[in-house]
Amino acid sequence: MPKVLVSDPIDQVGIDILSQVATVDVKTTLSPEELIQVLPEYDAIMIRSGTKLTKDAIEAGKNLKIIGRAGVGVDNVDVPTATRMGIVVVNSPEGNTIAAAEHTLAMMMSLSRFIPAANASLKGGKWDRKSFTGVEVYKKTLGILGLGKIGSHVATVAKSLGMRILAYDPFLTTERAEKLGVHLVELEILLREADYITLHLPKTKDTAHLINAERIGIMKDGVRIINCARGGIIDEVAVAEAIKSGKIAGIALDVFENEPLEADSGLRELGANVILTPHLGASTEEAQTNVAVDVAEQIRDVLLGLPARSAVNIPGLRPDVWQKLKPYLQLAEMLGNLVGQLAGGRVDNLDVKLQGEIANSESQPIVVAALKGLLSPALRERVNFVNASIEAKERGIRVTETRDPSVEDYSGSIHLTAHGSQGQQSVTGALLGKSEIRITSINEFPINVAPTHYMLLTLHRDMPGIIGRIGTLLGNFNVNIASMQVGRRMVRGEAVMVLSIDDPLPSGLLDEIVHIQGVTDAFVVKL
Ligand SMILES: NC(=O)c1ccc[n+]([C@@H]2O[C@H](COP(=O)([O-])OP(=O)(O)OC[C@H]3O[C@@H](n4cnc5c(N)ncnc54)[C@H](O)[C@@H]3O)[C@@H](O)[C@H]2O)c1
Numbered sequence: 450m451p452k453v454l455v456s457d458p459i460d461q462v463g464i465d466i467l468s469q470v471a472t473v474d475v476k477t478t479l480s481p482e483e484l485i486q487v488l489p490e491y492d493a494i495m496i497r498s499g500t501k502l503t504k505d506a507i508e509a510g511k512n513l514k515i516i517g518r519a520g521v522g523v524d525n526v527d528v529p530t531a532t533r534m535g536i537v538v539v540n541s542p543e544g545n546t547i548a549a550a551e552h553t554l555a556m557m558m559s560l561s562r563f564i565p566a567a568n569a570s571l572k573g574g575k576w577d578r579k580s581f582t583g584v585e586v587y588k589k590t591l592g593i594l595g596l597g598k599i600g601s602h603v604a605t606v607a608k609s610l611g612m613r614i615l616a617y618d619p620f621l622t623t624e625r626a627e628k629l630g631v632h633l634v635e636l637e638i639l640l641r642e643a644d645y646i647t648l649h650l651p652k653t654k655d656t657a658h659l660i661n662a663e664r665i666g667i668m669k670d671g672v673r674i675i676n677c678a679r680g681g682i683i684d685e686v687a688v689a690e691a692i693k694s695g696k697i698a699g700i701a702l703d704v705f706e707n708e709p710l711e712a713d714s715g716l717r718e719l720g721a722n723v724i725l726t727p728h729l730g731a732s733t734e735e736a737q738t739n740v741a742v743d744v745a746e747q748i749r750d751v752l753l754g755l756p757a758r759s760a761v762n763i764p765g766l767r768p769d770v771w772q773k774l775k776p777y778l779q780l781a782e783m784l785g786n787l788v789g790q791l792a793g794g795r796v797d798n799l800d801v802k803l804q805g806e807i808a809n810s811e812s813q814p815i816v817v818a819a820l821k822g823l824l825s826p827a828l829r830e831r832v833n834f835v836n837a838s839i840e841a842k843e844r845g846i847r848v849t850e851t852r853d854p855s856v857e858d859y860s861g862s863i864h865l866t867a868h869g870s871q872g873q874q875s876v877t878g879a880l881l882g883k884s885e886i887r888i889t890s891i892n893e894f895p896i897n898v899a900p901t902h903y904m905l906l907t908l909h910r911d912m913p914g915i916i917g918r919i920g921t922l923l924g925n926f927n928v929n930i931a932s933m934q935v936g937r938r939m940v941r942g943e944a945v946m947v948l949s950i951d952d953p954l955p956s957g958l959l960d961e962i963v964h965i966q967g968v969t970d971a972f973v974v975k976l
């Protein structure tokens with residue numbers, strides 16, 4: 450049974466799903482050093498935001514096949530390292546959207562009416578009504594930075610509270626914003642006009658300290674800010690200063706630059722207009738069930754050899770695409786493997802041509818499959834759908850893609866040409882029926898061969914006796930021929946012969962075949 454480590458608190462329903470296919474260890478108090486120590490034992494790890502999967506940790510996880518993030522943000526995972534190592538990273542893009550949006554709205558209301566401070570005051574024995582006069586959100590302007598899933602839900606609810614909504618999101622179309630009844634504006638306009646500003650974007654190098662002293666300077670006096678997205682998008686020192694000066698009337702933070710927030714953080718000292726929650730945005734029963742099921746199912750599927758539905762590092766390989774393209778992916782992988790073995794040495798360029806019905810399909814997964822096949826003789830099981838493109842790029846292999854829907858020999862076919870240190874080789878393959886794979890040309894010589902484990906290919910002169918001599922030689926070495934096909938463009942011209950053989954070729958025999966008169970080249974291929 451594979452082994453899965455669950456290193457953050459995850460809903461039991463997720464553990465139950467994982468237990469269907471794996472031995473599950475729940476260890477939620479591991480130090481970073483302990484994590485590195487135990488990771489080599491595991492095939493998968495399931496985390497929330499508490500576990501930091503650094504480069505060192507992921508590199509220690511030599512057997513990891515999948516990292517499951519039961520939530521949205523994968524900024525606690527070194528995704529490039531996982532990708533390089535061929536580890537799938539999955540998340541739950543929508544499981545906690547509503548929870549995070551509702552926490553944001555609760556923060557906005559709490560900021561407006563001082564609910565946490567009023568509650569603490571009352572429980573502390575006082576009856577103080579004077580200190581907690583709030584403001585209304587009705588008819589105020591809410592500025593949303595990042596109008597994605599959470600930002601959009603916040604916008605919808607805030608509109609029903611009678612708020613005017615501005616949004617800044619450079620990756621969003623005006624049509625989408627209009628549909629939500631939101632004005633899409635430039636950042637500066639939003640900062641200038643908003644009474645409330647809420648953040649719903651990922652933390653990237655472009656968004657780090659997006660809210661800094663300079664931008665706070667542009668904001669309205671008395672602005673209120675909410676961050677339920679990621680720590681570090683706000684410069685905590687700058688906002689603390691602005692709270693003290695009265696420029697900002699209130700701030701509500703669920704996420705922090707360093708988590709857990711340091712015990713001596715200056716933020717903890719600030720007054721009633723500063724609300725802090727310990728990264729609770731996704732902490733609802735519903736959201737935790739959603740993300741646990743979503744991610745545990747994906748871990749289970751990947752451990753069973755099936756695709757993940759929301760992998761963040763396998764673009765284009767959604768399950769629906771995978772199902773549709775599966776036979777073509779197998780074909781592309783086999784052809785990549787074949788052309789790589791024929792090319793022999795280094796490959797600099799791989800031309801991928803999609804023909805017939807496949808010409809109108811999503812090409813990226815097919816290219817990735819071809820690269821996986823091309824690299825598999827060298828990298829074996831180290832190369833997979835996750836890292837094939839990166840491995841190819843690192844080796845300087847350039848890919849060119851072309852499409853030709855007019856080729857109709859078969860319903861759909863894939864033509865690969867490898868250009869490399871030892872010249873150029875090309876192969877074509879197609880599907881017979883819905884899923885039977887055929888090699889339909891080698892170096893433009895037409896054939897129709899079902900690929901087998903061991904194959905011997907010769908390029909030779911089409912002349913009497915040559916096939917017999919090769920057959921006799923194989924017989925002398927006790928190599929059994931399962932099938933044989935010759936492809937030629939003209940009688941007695943150049944030809945290709947493909948022999949499926951039951952046994953590996955004994956060493957030295959290939960040399961003897963190449964020396965048969967009329968044979969120009971010969972290759973042994975293992976698929
Ligand atoms: N506090 C929590 O517990 C909690 C829970 C869930 C999600 N989150 C965080 O909330 C954030 C939003 O999540 P989501 O599910 O809505 O993501 P999403 O991908 O649906 O939306 C993010 C939006 O940000 C926009 N964006 C990206 N870069 C931007 C930039 N430089 N300027 C402006 N907009 C930019 C994108 O175009 C996108 O529309 C993420 O950081 C996520 O990790 C936090």
Ligand SMILES: O=C(O)[C@H](O)COP(=O)(O)O
Nearest residue numbers: 497498499520521522731
């Ligand atoms: O990105 C997310 O999904 C949230 O930050 C939730 O984090 P959590 O799973 O640690 O609650």
